[in-house]
Amino acid sequence: MNGIQLLAAADAGDKNPLIPEVPDIVWSLICLIVIGVAFWKYVAPRLTKVLDERSEKIEGGIEKAAVAQAEAESTLQQYQQQLADARLEAARIREEARTQGQQILAQLRAEAQAEADRIVASGHTQLEAQRQQIVTELRAELGSTAVDLAEKIIGQSVADEAKQAESIDRFLAELDLQAGIGVGR
Structure with a gap:
């Protein structure tokens, strides 16, 4: 047997390979405590600070969104009212x-x-004026025709204008009287 095997056999007899040595356990605990203290002293506060900032930003964003939504609702109501x-x-x-x-x-x-009433009244006025003019013209024409007829019937000239006017007026008066009696029937 060689020497290494003897040493290994001697050591193997009293030690369990799964259980670490005491100095290894002590140094591992010291390292763990140093790392834990450093973590709690430096890393944990920064991590807490970052998480707090994020939660504040999220809460601020939620509040801003709520305020913006309330303003939007108010604006919508104003718009609907308008x-x-x-x-x-x-x-x-x-x-x-x-x-x-x-x-x-x-x-x-x-x-x-x-305007229509005015035009009708104007038309009636014009018609009345034209009727009067026609009556006057007809009387004159009728008078001259009556004198001509009387001259032919009598056989002599009725040259006296006074007699002529008197005869014409009397003849026309008789015609008016006959026309008035004829209309009354």
Whole structure:
């Protein structure tokens, strides 16, 4: 047997290979404590600080979103109110325009009726004037025709204008009297 095997056999007899040596356990504990203290002293506060900042940002973002949503809701309600007011105003303006249109139409009808009445009255006046003119012309023509006829019947000239005018007036008066009796029938 060689010497290494003897040493290994001697050591193997009293030690368990799964259990570490005491100095290894002590040094491992010292390293673990140093690393733990360093972690709690330096790393944990920074990690906590970063997590707190993130949670503050998230909470601030949520609050800002809630405020923005409340403002959006308020703005939407204002918009809807303005829209409703605008619709009411448009309906009022349409009704006002309809009323004004009816008033203008009534006014135009009244003006047209007045103009038609004026034209009819003017036409009646003109007709009356033309009738009077025609009656006058017919009387003169009838008078001269009556004188001519009287001259032919009598066989002599009726040269005296006073007698001629008197005869014409008497003849026309008789015609008017006959026309008045004929109309009364």
